Amino acid sequence: xxxxxxxxxxxxxxxxxxxxxxxxxPAALGRPGDYPFTRxxxxxxxxxxxxxxxxxxxxxxxxxSNRRYRYLLEQGQTGLSxxxxxxxxxxxxxxxxxxxxxxxxVGVAIDSLEDMARLLDGLPLDRVSISMTINATAATLLALTxxxxxxxxxxxxxxxxxxxxxxxxxxxxxxTYIYPPGPSMRLCTDVIAWCSEHAPRWNPxxxxxxxxxxxxxxxxxxxxxxxxxxxxxxxxALGRGLPVxxxxxxxxxxxxxxxxxxxxxxxxxxxRRMWARIMRDRFGAKDPRSMMLRFHVQTxxxxxxxxxxxxxxxRVALQAxxxxxxxxxxxxxxxxxxxxxxxxxxxxxxxxxxxQIIAHESGVALSADPLAGSFYVEELTDRIEAEAxxxxxxxxxxxxxxxxxxHGVVQREIxxxxxxxxxxxxxHERLVVGVNAYxxxxxxxxxxxxxxxxxxxxxxxRVRDVRARRDGPAAAAALSALEKAAADPAANLMPFVLDAxxxxxxxxxxxxxxxxxxxxxxxxxxx
Amino acid sequence: xxxxxxxxxxLIAKPGLDGHDRGALVVARxxxxxxxxxxxxxxxxxxxxxxxxxxxxxxxxxxxxxxxxAHRTLFPAVVEALRAAGAPEVLVIGGGVIPAEDIPALRxxxxxxxxxxxxxxxxxxxxxxxxxxxxx
Numbered sequence: 001x002x003x004x005x006x007x008x009x010x011x012x013x014x015x016x017x018x019x020x021x022x023x024x025x026p027a028a029l030g031r032p033g034d035y036p037f038t039r040x041x042x043x044x045x046x047x048x049x050x051x052x053x054x055x056x057x058x059x060x061x062x063x064x065s066n067r068r069y070r071y072l073l074e075q076g077q078t079g080l081s082x083x084x085x086x087x088x089x090x091x092x093x094x095x096x097x098x099x100x101x102x103x104x105x106v107g108v109a110i111d112s113l114e115d116m117a118r119l120l121d122g123l124p125l126d127r128v129s130i131s132m133t134i135n136a137t138a139a140t141l142l143a144l145t146x147x148x149x150x151x152x153x154x155x156x157x158x159x160x161x162x163x164x165x166x167x168x169x170x171x172x173x174x175x176t177y178i179y180p181p182g183p184s185m186r187l188c189t190d191v192i193a194w195c196s197e198h199a200p201r202w203n204p205x206x207x208x209x210x211x212x213x214x215x216x217x218x219x220x221x222x223x224x225x226x227x228x229x230x231x232x233x234x235x236x237a238l239g240r241g242l243p244v245x246x247x248x249x250x251x252x253x254x255x256x257x258x259x260x261x262x263x264x265x266x267x268x269x270x271x272r273r274m275w276a277r278i279m280r281d282r283f284g285a286k287d288p289r290s291m292m293l294r295f296h297v298q299t300x301x302x303x304x305x306x307x308x309x310x311x312x313x314x315r316v317a318l319q320a321x322x323x324x325x326x327x328x329x330x331x332x333x334x335x336x337x338x339x340x341x342x343x344x345x346x347x348x349x350x351x352x353x354x355x356q357i358i359a360h361e362s363g364v365a366l367s368a369d370p371l372a373g374s375f376y377v378e379e380l381t382d383r384i385e386a387e388a389x390x391x392x393x394x395x396x397x398x399x400x401x402x403x404x405x406x407h408g409v410v411q412r413e414i415x416x417x418x419x420x421x422x423x424x425x426x427x428h429e430r431l432v433v434g435v436n437a438y439x440x441x442x443x444x445x446x447x448x449x450x451x452x453x454x455x456x457x458x459x460x461x462r463v464r465d466v467r468a469r470r471d472g473p474a475a476a477a478a479l480s481a482l483e484k485a486a487a488d489p490a491a492n493l494m495p496f497v498l499d500a501x502x503x504x505x506x507x508x509x510x511x512x513x514x515x516x517x518x519x520x521x522x523x524x525x526x527x
Numbered sequence: 528x529x530x531x532x533x534x535x536x537x538l539i540a541k542p543g544l545d546g547h548d549r550g551a552l553v554v555a556r557x558x559x560x561x562x563x564x565x566x567x568x569x570x571x572x573x574x575x576x577x578x579x580x581x582x583x584x585x586x587x588x589x590x591x592x593x594x595x596x597a598h599r600t601l602f603p604a605v606v607e608a609l610r611a612a613g614a615p616e617v618l619v620i621g622g623g624v625i626p627a628e629d630i631p632a633l634r635x636x637x638x639x640x641x642x643x644x645x646x647x648x649x650x651x652x653x654x655x656x657x658x659x660x661x662x663x
Contacts, residue, residue: 086543086544086545086546087544089544090544092544098544098571098573099544100543100597100600100604101599101600101601101604102543102545102595102596105595105596106545173546174546175545175547175548175571176544176546214547214549215547215549216549216553302549305645306643306644306645339644340624341596341624341626342596415552418552418553419552419553419557422553422557422648425647426647432645434645435645444626444627444628446628448626451596522569523570525567526552526567527555
């Protein structure tokens with residue numbers, strides 16, 4: 001590295017050759033477990049309880065995914081995380097024309113209560129927490145979980161888990177929206193309100209920066225856009241008349257872990273401090289739990305390379321280390337082969353073992369916030385906080401996250417950052433081992449996971465069979481009651497969705513009932 | 528002569544339900560910076576919609592992106608749809624999370640090239656300039 005060139009972090013923050021000593025402001029740091037939670041949300045952090053090892057999984061049909069969950073629990077995983085296929089996420093049944101080729105691909109295909117019962121078969125729903133990557137159809141998937149538990153005699157109040165239910169970032173980055181932002185925010189808030197009353201151990205939303213970071217934004221943008229979305233959800237719930245401390249303790253967050261280890265640690269610390277201030281000063285929260293930013297981390301899929309895939313094991317270990325040094329509450333480590341396909345059982349095991357090695361061998365989990373007081377980490381924490389605060393203020397001035405996204409401002413920022421990164425890689429200003437440096441001739445790996453092409457056909461037969469067998473008039477009545485309720489903005493839709501799934505109405509039919517009232521969203525062209 | 532001086536026109540499309548558009552948008556931008564005319568369809572396009580847009584926009588190239596694993600169904604379906612729409616001459620390329628062992632089947636289904644993660648955008652520019660130039 002030439003000593004004269006300006007060196008920056010992965011996100012473009014200037015890096016001093018050697019950080020200058022700086023005074024520690026005790027009020028800005030606090031102790032772990034105390035406001036502003038810079039050093040972590042619990043007093044003893046991982047001594048009290050290690051983070052939850054939660055590998056996201058789901059592919060093919062319900063039986064196949066259920067087998068993978070049982071395998072992961074046997075291997076020492078401590079929480080489940082369900083990935084759904086795109087038709088389930090976007091509210092199309094498996095036999096819809098738009099579902100062609102997508103059934104069971106990026107997650108498990110769920111069409112009806114019968115699929116959900118197979119998916120959760122034999123899993124201890126009252127003891128293992130379940131996280132679900134589901135957004136536009138989150139209410140339906142929560143209702144399906146509640147209905148399966150009910151049938152097994154498990155009370156809704158005993159269920160613990162997390163629903164992603166963060167629709168705003170779908171418009172900004174991930175793309176699985178269905179309805180326009182207004183009605184989508186209403187659905188999301190219905191879930192938050194319903195959970196605060198019926199499912200007190202359930203996190204009704206996981207406010208996610210992960211996907212915006214994957215789409216190319218910087219660490220500062222990840223913090224700012226995520227907290228701006230959080231502010232929009234709190235505003236929406238307050239607008240519904242919910243007292244802030246009745247729901248805010250259950251808000252949870254989801255961040256990325258990219259390659260710049262110390263920048264990532266600083267990012268988590270800055271985000272915790274900012275959220276604590278926002279909740280206390282902006283929203284007047286009194287309960288300290290409302291001010292705690294509890295978060296899940298997934299290592300960066302976009303940092304994995306298709307070249308020399310074994311190197312990805314090292315990348316994931318570094319990213320996971322950053323997440324633990326940064327005080328995450330749960331962690332998903334990617335498998336080395338995910339730049340090629342869904343991971344195999346073997347590669348997922350190595351990813352899980354990576355977490356276990358960090359937890360039990362590395363020593364980094366023994367003392368809370370071990371990097372606190374490092375001149376460099378504290379400087380980065382302050383800088384990320386200052387820049388992210390300025391960006392949140394800019395989003396506020398545009399009318400908040402909903403308006404900023406509606407005008408494409410957030411999307412443009414993300415795309416600019418993504419393009420800058422690509423140019424830096426092509427100009428060799430940013431080296432990626434195996435991609436633009438240290439390349440090697442290699443044979444492509446052949447042991448990748450394959451989805452049986454017959455699965456789509458089987459799933460189509462299954463959903464048609466359910467529609468033929470069920471009590472048709474009962475399903476139709478539940479769907480029309482849901483449609484009627486959707487037209488009344490004062491109604492909470494959760495009870496109606498629950499009735500519909502109990503009557504074996506399908507995920508696609510429920511989405512269609514809401515499409516008839518809410519309409520569908522079309523993204524403005526980015527060009 | 529005028530046909531040669533016309534900039535290469537490219538339709539970048541996201542077939543199916545996949546919402547990951549980072550790659551599609553970066554490639555679109557790089558092709559535009561290289562002097563090509565680029566149209567982006569946005570998300571969730573059916574093969575028929577993509578073919579229709581390609582014909583309406585009179586493009587030389589259709590670039591498809593999918594990260595969901597649906598490429599084996601959807602990429603060949605776009606080639607078929609272009610034939611059905613009377614535009615078999617349009618060059619079709621693809622990219623995304625695509626295992627190497629799927630590439631021969633895509634090639635024989637009429638996908639001229641598949642660019643996987645890590646490909647420099649300059650390589651795609653060079654490929655398109657060569658192929659479209661040769662066709663003209």
